[in-house]
Amino acid sequence: MADHVDRVVQQWGAERPDLDVSPMEVIGRLKRLTRLVDAELKRTFAEHDLDAASFDVLATLRRSGPPYRLTPTGLLQSSMVTSGAISQRLDRLEARGLVTRTPSGSDGRSRDVALTPEGQALIDRALPDHLATEHRVLAGLDEPQTEALVEALRTLLVHLGDTSARGPAPE
Amino acid sequence: MADHVDRVVQQWGAERPDLDVSPMEVIGRLKRLTRLVDAELKRTFAEHDLDAASFDVLATLRRSGPPYRLTPTGLLQSSMVTSGAISQRLDRLEARGLVTRTPSGSDGRSRDVALTPEGQALIDRALPDHLATEHRVLAGLDEPQTEALVEALRTLLVHLGDTSARGPAPE
DNA sequence: CCAATGTATCTCAGTACTAAGACAACTGGG
């Protein structure tokens, strides 16, 4: 079964047979798949009055464990956005009463961002639905294929330096 | 070698051992990898005074073959954005003299979008550099891994319906 | 102890997008 990228590659083969467009087989598909998956996930988030950005912050706080508290820098390092984006995400979540921002005890520059009970309840409610959606999106893949996919993706990520906490862009 | 997603999955395992977070192994990596790859590609585009959106339009016209002409709907179907985004992309490219918009002969509602010689020269100049960057990003993968990756991605894309020309979101 | 440098957070202008809908031009069944 051919997908969109197969047609793109075939078109390039006809127009620019001098070029090796094989990397598009991977990168073109990554781009399209991520976009389709994002659209799927978005619907589940919306059912819980969330979007991907808010879910990302709440989930990062939740999985950090009690007391569900991180600094903006901690959130920044898990995310792949700029510090400005984190500030704005926190503004929105704070306005909704899902997180609080308090001065950090030890470092006067920093703040502690913590899940409120409402924030924790929301993420705990949304998470199972989110995982069900993720499962459904991957249902077309069998176990060996999934494992091969995970290994290939991890290899590429490590190759690109995604091994420890880092900001939005590679240097 | 562990990547960022390995740590995320491990955290969830400690906090919510009741949930199966294994789909994150795939989807979390897709998201992060796409973002890292996009950042790499962006630098190459910038060297040619392009961004991903402009490159996408010019490349779609270029690979469609002579006379390098498509309607906005044709461009829309290859892209994964809304019609409003296509209009705006074309505004920018037209202002730079890289494409022209002329009334379509057969259908009074439509326009013909065509590459100018400058547009064609630009995409033909940028394309080899772009492919070199894509190659470099994938350099960590050997041949069998790449093939397994491509097969898994295509399976997922077909599963999500990415088989023919379509708009920005699945229904 | 202080000055220089580094770090944590936030602000703000600019950008490209989406969602919704306007509008004109097509199409097909009666």
Added chain:
DNA sequence: CCCAGTTGTCTTAGTACTGAGATACATTGG
């Protein structure tokens, strides 16, 4: 032939982001 419904393109308001830089606090070497 006509008109109801559809299609192709564009417009606009609103959104979340980036990039640049401001500010305040912390750290370090002399």
